[in-house]
Amino acid sequence: xxxxxxxxxxxxxxxxxxxxxxxxxxxxxxxxxxxxxxxxxxxxxxxxxxxxxxxxxxxxxxxxxxxxxxxxxxxxxxxxxxxxxxxxxxxxxxxxxxxxxxxxxxxxxxxxxxxxxxxxxxxxxxxxxxxxxxxxxxxxxxxxxxxxxxxxxxxxxxxxxxxxxxxxxxxxxxxxxxxxxxxxxxxxxxxxxxxxxxxxxxxxxxxxxxxxxxxxxxxxxxxxxxxxxxxxxxxxxxxxxxxxxxxxxxxxxxxxxxxxxxxxxxxxxxxxxxxxxxxxxxxxxxxxxxxxxxxxxxxxxxxxxxxxxxxxxxxxxxxxxxxxxxxxxxxxxxxxxxxxxxxxxxxxxxxxxxxxxxxxxxxxxxxxxxxxxxxxxxxxxxxxxxxxxxxxxxxxxxxxxxxxxxxxxxxxxxxxxxxxxxxxxxxxxxxxxxxxxxxxxxxxxxxxxxxxxxxxxxxxxxxxxxxxxxxxxxxxxxxxxxxxxxxxxxxxxxxxxxxxxxxxxxxxxxxxxxxxxxxxxxxxxxxxxxxxxxxxxxxxxxxx
Numbered sequence: 001x002x003x004x005x006x007x008x009x010x011x012x013x014x015x016x017x018x019x020x021x022x023x024x025x026x027x028x029x030x031x032x033x034x035x036x037x038x039x040x041x042x043x044x045x046x047x048x049x050x051x052x053x054x055x056x057x058x059x060x061x062x063x064x065x066x067x068x069x070x071x072x073x074x075x076x077x078x079x080x081x082x083x084x085x086x087x088x089x090x091x092x093x094x095x096x097x098x099x100x101x102x103x104x105x106x107x108x109x110x111x112x113x114x115x116x117x118x119x120x121x122x123x124x125x126x127x128x129x130x131x132x133x134x135x136x137x138x139x140x141x142x143x144x145x146x147x148x149x150x151x152x153x154x155x156x157x158x159x160x161x162x163x164x165x166x167x168x169x170x171x172x173x174x175x176x177x178x179x180x181x182x183x184x185x186x187x188x189x190x191x192x193x194x195x196x197x198x199x200x201x202x203x204x205x206x207x208x209x210x211x212x213x214x215x216x217x218x219x220x221x222x223x224x225x226x227x228x229x230x231x232x233x234x235x236x237x238x239x240x241x242x243x244x245x246x247x248x249x250x251x252x253x254x255x256x257x258x259x260x261x262x263x264x265x266x267x268x269x270x271x272x273x274x275x276x277x278x279x280x281x282x283x284x285x286x287x288x289x290x291x292x293x294x295x296x297x298x299x300x301x302x303x304x305x306x307x308x309x310x311x312x313x314x315x316x317x318x319x320x321x322x323x324x325x326x327x328x329x330x331x332x333x334x335x336x337x338x339x340x341x342x343x344x345x346x347x348x349x350x351x352x353x354x355x356x357x358x359x360x361x362x363x364x365x366x367x368x369x370x371x372x373x374x375x376x377x378x379x380x381x382x383x384x385x386x387x388x389x390x391x392x393x394x395x396x397x398x399x400x401x402x403x404x405x406x407x408x409x410x411x412x413x414x415x416x417x418x419x420x421x422x423x424x425x426x427x428x429x430x431x432x433x434x435x436x437x438x439x440x441x442x443x444x445x446x447x448x449x450x451x452x453x454x455x456x457x458x459x460x461x462x463x464x465x466x467x468x469x470x471x472x473x474x475x476x477x478x479x480x481x482x483x484x485x486x487x488x489x490x491x492x493x494x495x496x497x498x499x500x501x502x503x504x505x506x507x508x509x510x511x512x513x514x515x516x517x518x519x520x521x522x523x524x525x526x527x528x529x530x531x532x533x534x535x536x537x538x539x540x541x542x543x544x
Contacts, residue, residue, distance in 0.1 A: 005170035006544050007045040008102055010035065011159060011180035012242030013151070015050045015119055017111055019425035020071040021082050022055025025140040025392065026355035028215055030425065032176060033120040033450075034301035038532035040114030043305070047168055047379045049159035049180070050123035051151060052077060052109050056138035057393040060422045066406035068391055068399045083109035083121060088165065092125075095161035097153060098240035099233060104157040106135045111125075122158045124150075141392065141487045145225050150235065152262070156182030164190065174268065177221055178262030184210060184269045185237060185250065189535040193417050203269070209544045214263065214284055216448045219361060221394075222263040222487075227251070230260040267291055272543050276449040279472045294542045297470055298449040299535035302527065306458040307433050310524055317462060320520060324436075324460060331434025334427065335386065339420050345536035347384040348504045351461070353423055356389040359446040362405055365439065367489035369412050370450060376416035376498055381505045383496070384416055385409075385436060393507055399468060429450070433459035436504065439469045439492070440465035444485040457527035460520030470530060477524045 005459030016024030016033040024030060032048065039046040041487065055073025063069055071214035086093040086108040096105050105126050106458060111119040125137040127317035136147045136154070160183050163170065173183060188202035197205070215221060267273055267288060274294040275281035300310075309315070309323035328345040336342045343349075354360055365385070366372060376383045387405065391398030402419070409417040420427060432438070438456035440447075440463065447469040454470065456463060463480035464503050465471045466488060481499065484491040506513045 005044055005540070006068070007047070007169065008050055008188075008544060009047050009163060009168070009170035009173045010176070011049045011155065011160070011173065011183060013051060013155060013179040015048055015121070016425055017113075017119065018082050020075065022053050022058035022139070022345060023050060024425075028176065030428075031215075031298055031300075031451060034299075034304060034532050035536070036113055036117055037301045037304060038536055039446040041537065042533075043114065043116055044536070045116040045193055047117075047163065047170065048119035049155065049163070050119065050121050051121040051155055052083065052125075052137065053140055053142075054125060054138050057142070058139065060390045062406070062421060065089070066403040066410075068402050070393050070426065077109060077123065083111050086120065086162070086166070088436065093162065093165055095158060095165060095314050097157045097161070099153070099236045101240075102130055102133075103156075104129055106154055106161070110161045113499040114281065120159070120162055122162065123155055124154050124158075139393065141220075142394070145229060146293075148223070149230065151223060153182050153233070156180050156184070157186045160186035160190070171209065173210045174539075174543065175210060175266055177213070177215045178223070179415035179438050180278050181262055181265045182256070184265075189241065189243070198428070199243050200249060203250075207269050207271050210270045211272040212266040213273070213274045213276065213281075214266075214448070215276055216373075217280070217283055217287065218357075218446060220357075222261065223258040224256065224261045226257060226323065227259050269534045274519055274543055277469045277473065279445070279469060280448040296535060296542060297473060297530065298451055298454075299530045299532040300451050300454045300458070300527075301532045302458050305429065305432060305455040306527070310459050317510075317517045318512075319513065320460065321367050321517055323471035326382070326519065327430075327459065331386075331430045334430045334434075335418065335420055338422065338427070340416055341418055343384045343415075343418065344382070345385075345434075345497055347382040348437065348501060349384045349386060349435040350437045350439050350464075351431050351456070352439045352441070353386075353388040353420075353428060353431050354450075354452055356391045356402055357395060358401065359443040360445060361441045361488065362387065362389070362401055364441040364488045366405065366490050368493065369408065371493055373412060375493065375501070376413060378501075381501050385413070385419075386418055386431065388420040388427060388431065390423055393499050428455070431454045432461060435461055437461065437500065438465070440461050440468075440471065441488050441492075442466055442468050444468050451530075454527060454530040457523045457530070460524050462500075462516070462519055462523060464492070464500065474526065479526055498501060504526075 012032040014024045014028035014029030055075045057070035058073035059071040065284045096103050109121045124133045136150045187206040191202040234250040252262045253268035274289045275284045276298045284293050332345040432455035438461050450469040454464045466485045467482045481495050
């Protein structure tokens with residue numbers, strides 16, 4: 001008999017499973033969702049543990065001058081079937097954590113994705129809890145240091161307590177970036193209850209079952225909190241749980257020069273550390289040289305993102321092009337419904353869509369407006385730009401990026417460039433199949449992996465990309481195009497003018513560009529290398 005797969009507790013602060021469930025903010029959440037969907041396909045015993053946010057800032061809207069504002073999702077946990085309360089013997093499962101003499105109750109909801117794959121989403125938004133603990137469930141990553149730390153205690157401590165109540169005994173705890181780290185304390189508490197060892201020894205023992213994946217090197221994903229604030233919570237935790245340990249010892253693994261680092265804590269309390277692309281792994285090793293970094297490039301759950309027509313390996317060139325035209329028409333309808341504007345899907349359509357933050361460099365294609373106008377507004381070979389994405393509610397710089405782009409589109413590129421509001425999973429699905437060219441312009445070294453281009457590949461959408469993250473692992477000759485990261489704007493214009501547009505519109509003989517369709521087929525084939533199936537296989541071999 002083959003060896004049974006280990007049970008995995010997969011902790012992440014966000015999960016993107018359903019487009020209307022406000023439990024994801026960006027790529028990390030969608031990746032976590034893809035991972036669980038793949039695990040369900042494989043019959044894996046993987047238990048996702050995340051947070052059930054209220055969706056306070058989930059919907060993106062704009063003021064008349066193009067500034068992003070946010071609106072609340074209509075989602076209410078008690079009025080939906082997207083998630084269901086977790087019950088044991090017909091009674092609602094509720095666990096509690098204690099800080100500073102207050103008992104905070106935590107309830108769990110679930111999405112059952114397969115026989116052995118379940119997502120548990122936790123909330124402290126319960127009657128009887130202090131408002132300071134209820135309000136932290138409003139949205140992801142919100143509201144200052146204290147609120148974020150509270151979210152992390154709900155995720156880490158509450159997550160382990162829920163698994164205990166359900167009698168789920170994981171072999172491995174997989175932390176997706178640093179926010180789940182306080183689960184380490186509760187795992188150690190489980191150990192002292194079964195092994196009768198000192199808590200300090202239990203903390204060390206707990207490391208053996210924890211693995212950690214870093215998902216970004218940017219500061220927003222590697223947060224540092226005031227040492228005294230975290231220490232005060234550690235003091236309360238040890239007191240409330242009658243744990244005889246110096247609170248300084250509890251937080252010591254995360255201490256850095258300027259505070260308490262969740263990333264440093266994760267590194268020092270995990271038995272294995274992994275990066276999400278080869279280039280990211282090199283940068284992690286350079287930044288944190290004292291750890292044995294494993295590299296497991298992220299993947300996408302292809303059945304979720306690939307339209308069925310593009311999964312047919314024997315599809316003819318003509319049928320492939322017709323399927324692509326159908327996807328382009330579908331996207332045009334979606335864009336018209338969301339934005340109120342129409343465009344011709346017969347144009348060469350360029351797509352750019354992702355979380356909007358300065359290092360993603362949404363503005364690179366707009367550096368030379370006069371030149372870009374000539375490219376887009378050529379009546380014989382027109383080009384359409386579609387962009388979408390949200391800035392985090394507190395990211396004023398990201399919001400300003402969107403506003404600047406929308407002004408350029410309105411004032412100079414009207415009719416040939418559109419920003420589509422409220423980017424979500426549903427819109428992403430249509431964009432990664434309904435454009436011709438997927439543009440990716442990050443600052444080199446800042447995109448740890450990136451997965452949107454993988455989804456485009458699976459639908460035969462060609463990539464024009466800075467060779468960062470996963471894209472640095474591909475030989476793009478005959479499949480797509482790379483950009484000069486030191487001169488991205490000039491590189492975009494040159495590739496469009498000299499190679500991409502002439503190839504796309506070379507349709508004289510077949511009614512479509514045979515060279516373009518050939519690259520589409522190669523892209524679809526390449527996408528098989530960047531799947532969550534392969535990613536999970538490597539997790540099993542390297543991390544689990």
